[in-house]
Amino acid sequence: MILRSGAAAVAGGVGAAALAACGEAEVVEKTVTVTVTEVKEVVKEVPVETVVTKEVVKEVPVETVVTKEVIKEVPVVEVKEVEVEKVVTQEKVVQVEVEKVVEREKVVEVMVENPKADSLVIATPQTQKVDDLDGSQVYEFQTKIAAFCCSESLLLYDYQTQTLKPRLAESWEVASDATSVTFTLREGATWHNGDPFTAEDVAFNFNRIFRDDDPYHAEGTFYYNGFAQPFYGDTEVLDERTVRVNLTQPDALAAEKFGALDSSYMAHPPSVMEHGNREYSTDPDKYVGTGPYIPVEVRPAELVRMVRNENWWGPKPDFKELIFRIFPRGAAGSDARVNALLAGEIDVALYTPATRRNDLFRTPGIGAKWFPNFVLGYFYINHTFPLFQDNRVRQAVARSFDRVAYHEATSGPTVVPWGRFWFPGSPYLNDAAELDYDPAQVESLMQDAGFSKGGDGVWANGDMRAEFKIQYRGDPGSPPDQETFWMQGLNDQGFQVELEAWDPAIGADFDNGPYAQQNLHVGGWGVGVFLGDPAFAYQRWTAGDLFARSYMDNAEMNQLYQDILVEADATNRTQKVHRMQEIAADQVAWIPNTVRTLGAAWREEKVTNVTSGATQYSYPWLYKVAPV
């Protein structure tokens, strides 16, 4: 009697359903009957048993294996002879417990082999070249998320600690005169096809990427090589694991540029030589990389499928298979990504829109967050516009925007309102150099500049009235809220402001477009900041490229920029960067607005979290997403 009721209990608690589902039902029942008296004890002492059994039922068709284990460890005849009232000895219980633990481990191991449970579907937006696999040839953030899972650089820039970390190179050293950088390669690193990764491979790649006359440069889309190409001399192979990159001019950022910048990703030389850069980068059958995942299928505009590289030098990635499902870019795609996540069609959605944040936060089983990104959003200001030639007026305008109130009310956690010139948490940040909202200071600054409010409430100084235009990206008639909000704030504080729409398609026309000096008053734009190093950012405003048209030319700033390019000492460098931010705040070189974020949402039944990891641009560390 006791045995029978015990059997029922076990049937419920130890997974009779799983055993019944197996082809050896008779054997199972015997087993169940046997374990009764002991398992009662075990259930109390080892609470994991129930969970283990459920996993077996749902996920793993390993009933046969489990049954065999039980049969082996608990002989039927022996247990039948045990008198129930006397119970078993403590030693025997412990023995069973051990067996159960072993059982659980086996189950978990088998789960990992389950292709459905072990694949992760990640939704990303369609990009210009979504099917590029070679990291050195991709040029959009979304594509990099996939490409950086199969392609690697020598070093990795760790966003969280803002330091360089080893990758395909174990160590590196910048010469004291900053004219060369030496990399020592990782021992045992191999290409996906098993070829060893060597110093010759590095030399081949740097010539391929940075030399226009290299025979293997043709066809490639090395759009980001411009950051390092002017500095590149040649690459010397010192031995099988050591290479030295010689520069044409000193550069304190040589390790970052040649070790970790987007353009410095490694391609498999024989494959490139055989297929050419384009075929190599777009055909998974021709692509050979070194990364933790191996691409196996590309369906253009649909998906990129990768499987785990079991021979990768790093820690074993969590998922056996990654599938990047491609959605259209823009609002259509981001909405569809959220729908697909809510419907369970995908496991992780990237670039989730702020407009759906409530849907995500309120849905049980969905986790969501927005990572601070290495991109500062800011407003451009025309320093040559007569009204803005006085930096006090520029400061007053900058301090009229209550970005905290605006973004908290509209975007919630999806952006970080930011009135400073570098990123939160960074050692480079000079927290005192700020342009935060401060109406009292606006009043005082305008009065100091000789302005007084007329009868219409607008600041005026002689013939000069505080009137200007704010350009915005958007459809005429429906200006973005940010500019409207700011315009109202400016009006309240005595500025006469008009909104002026402009076509983003002609934004790059710096001679005649809205950002041409003669047309620009104030406009919103963002800036990508590469590798988190200020030199990359300030280069854009001072070094004679496109952003030199920022309508500000400050001799001290320009000199500081030149200094930090060759300043290898970290402390000195940081001090100089802090000083640059003071100048930027005093002169209102730009009006910082936000730190941009990258949204991600995931199904908690599949992963516990998507972390912003040690990747460039703070990409989610997808191959280290923890499975449940």
Next chain:
Amino acid sequence: MSRYIARRLLSIIPLLIAVSLVVFAMSKALPGDPVEIFLQQADIANPELVNAMKDKYGLNDPLPVQYWTWLSLMFQGDMGESIRRGEAVSDLLFRGMRNTFSVATASVLLVIVVGWTMGVLSAVVHNRSWPQVITRFLAQVPVLMLSIPGFAVAVFMVLIFGISLGWLPTSGVSNPRAGADDLIDLGKHLILPTIGLALASVGGNWRLARNTMIEVLREDYIRMAHAKGLPLWRVYFLHGLRTTLVPLLTSAGLLFGSLLTGSFILEYIFAWPGIGLLLVESTVNRDVPVVMGATIMIASMYIFLNLAVDILYAIVDPRVRYA
């Protein structure tokens, strides 16, 4: 007939050239340089690269040279390369058209199976003096279908059948865990976009079929058929339906063309990578080779569909003959 077809085919060539010229001129009249837009969006500021890319795509050439280059390559079957994606335009169009073609075909089938069938049945019911509740219901349903925008129904269906019930996929053309050629999976993905795309057309064709059939059933020759004592099914479906099909075929031909190009909103909602999304995105980005290729392809399809419908006319209605 064959001379007629040959003449029509020959007339297509100047028509297509005219279309391409207009589209080319309009594309070039738009403000914004495709290369600058492209590089700006990739956050790349490099004037040398801009110039090199313009050279590569011939954008530094005079406009007539650009057009002539495009046209001569086109006659050789080369539609050029997308400035934005660096991919052959023909590949992009093939992929987009394949996806749009599948949803447009499914929509036309739905229109034929539901719209035409229900329209003809409504007419028969009307003719047989069934209770007014039924005849009015059958007359009003298509009006309802025409009144509700298909995209609104689509959004609603995504919420109900996709997210709440989980019965049908909410977006895309395939389940990433399924194989590339899984037709059942494709069928599942087609259901919601097809309903959204075809809803109004089903209503329109239902009404058209009903009204036409009712008129046809009042014709003298139908009365004659009744008088001869022919069975009802023969009167309705051989004599009546055959005449009714003429305007329906015209409608279906044009419908297919309009579905191919008018599916943009549905492609947008369902993240369906079709020709509509591609064309709009390419226009916004001034990707002229893709815009030109897509326009020529769509124009060609319209022209050929019209020709096919004209030929079908002659088959269905022997009174129609072409010299």
